[in-house]
Amino acid sequence: MTPASHAAPVRTVSDTVEAAGAVVWKMVDGKARILLVHRTQHKDVSLPKGKVDPGETLPHTAVREIAEETGFEVSLGAPLGTVEYRLPNGRDKVVHYWSAEVDAGHAERHSYEANGEIRALEWVPIAKAVKHLSYKHDADVVERFAAQLEAGLARTFAIIVLRHGKAMPHEQWDGPDHTRPLLHRGLEQSRSVAGGVAAFGPQALVTSTAARCVSTIAPTADVTGLEVKHSRSISQDAYASDGLRVRRQVEKRLARRTTAVLCSHGPVIPQIIGAVAELTGAAVTPALRRSAALSTGEYAVMHVSAEGPALRLVAIETHVPAVDA
Numbered sequence: 001m002t003p004a005s006h007a008a009p010v011r012t013v014s015d016t017v018e019a020a021g022a023v024v025w026k027m028v029d030g031k032a033r034i035l036l037v038h039r040t041q042h043k044d045v046s047l048p049k050g051k052v053d054p055g056e057t058l059p060h061t062a063v064r065e066i067a068e069e070t071g072f073e074v075s076l077g078a079p080l081g082t083v084e085y086r087l088p089n090g091r092d093k094v095v096h097y098w099s100a101e102v103d104a105g106h107a108e109r110h111s112y113e114a115n116g117e118i119r120a121l122e123w124v125p126i127a128k129a130v131k132h133l134s135y136k137h138d139a140d141v142v143e144r145f146a147a148q149l150e151a152g153l154a155r156t157f158a159i160i161v162l163r164h165g166k167a168m169p170h171e172q173w174d175g176p177d178h179t180r181p182l183l184h185r186g187l188e189q190s191r192s193v194a195g196g197v198a199a200f201g202p203q204a205l206v207t208s209t210a211a212r213c214v215s216t217i218a219p220t221a222d223v224t225g226l227e228v229k230h231s232r233s234i235s236q237d238a239y240a241s242d243g244l245r246v247r248r249q250v251e252k253r254l255a256r257r258t259t260a261v262l263c264s265h266g267p268v269i270p271q272i273i274g275a276v277a278e279l280t281g282a283a284v285t286p287a288l289r290r291s292a293a294l295s296t297g298e299y300a301v302m303h304v305s306a307e308g309p310a311l312r313l314v315a316i317e318t319h320v321p322a323v324d325a
Helices: 058-070 104-109 126-132 136-150 184-198 211-224 244-256 269-279 286-291
Strands: 004-007 017-028 031-039 044-046 049-051 079-086 092-101 118-125 156-163 204-207 228-230 260-264 299-305 313-319
Touching: 017 058, 017 104, 017 136, 031 058, 031 126, 031 136, 049 058, 058 092, 058 118, 058 184, 079 136, 092 136, 118 126, 126 136, 156 184, 156 211, 156 244, 156 269, 184 211, 184 299, 204 211, 204 244, 211 228, 211 260, 244 260, 244 269, 260 269, 269 286, 269 299, 286 299, 286 313
Parallel strands: 004 313, 017 092, 156 260, 204 228, 204 260
Antiparallel strands: 017 031, 017 049, 031 044, 031 118, 079 092, 156 299, 299 313
């Protein structure tokens, strides 16, 4: 499977309705079960999803809507692309999907009460899900997930690369470069992306020692409750053209096979992306190039297969802060 690209659109005034959701799944006796929602007012069967709220990036929307509709607090896996269709009112709608595995034991203990939006939840095998979903575009998403599962790429962890928010310009700062603070816009960017970064369930937060990076990752630390680790190896002050320090940091994160966030700088980020690509045997693609060219406040998510001895890059997605340009 070729690594996929998923880039969140820049927020502009548009008639298009944006939404996000996931194929929520669990394994039972070696077989995948898909969570379907029976909607009350629409009287249909669909995948859990919902519309973007102001100030959210799309991954944040997905986990919030899943929690509201099903009660499950999920972490997102690899993206499953988008579906597009026309609403009865004539507006276009785009829904962005991911996979999201839940623990089978937790799912078994989970209780749900019908409400005005969702009247029932149902766990079904993949083939039954494809037949029971009310809309073909939802069935297509489930089939994309089935292809990931068949290829052994459904379980992933991620290396999330976050570029610091907009900082005080060099020419306006008299102190050392590593002490330059974020501007107000940079603080807004940092708060905007925190929920989206947290949606992938990071287990480690690592930042450059520069003040602008430490401030950028702070809102994500607040959301996740994780301790932030400072690493000079991904700082701009320690930048070296050979990228050996950066590679060692990436090797350590990949070896642990758990999702980690690395908050760094424009010159260092291509080295982080390049190290992940090289160590997972990924080809250079437009998606890979885009992820290496992050603007301030943007983040890239590199999904790596967690199954089997060989690391493999499954998908790459890039997101922009949900703040006005």
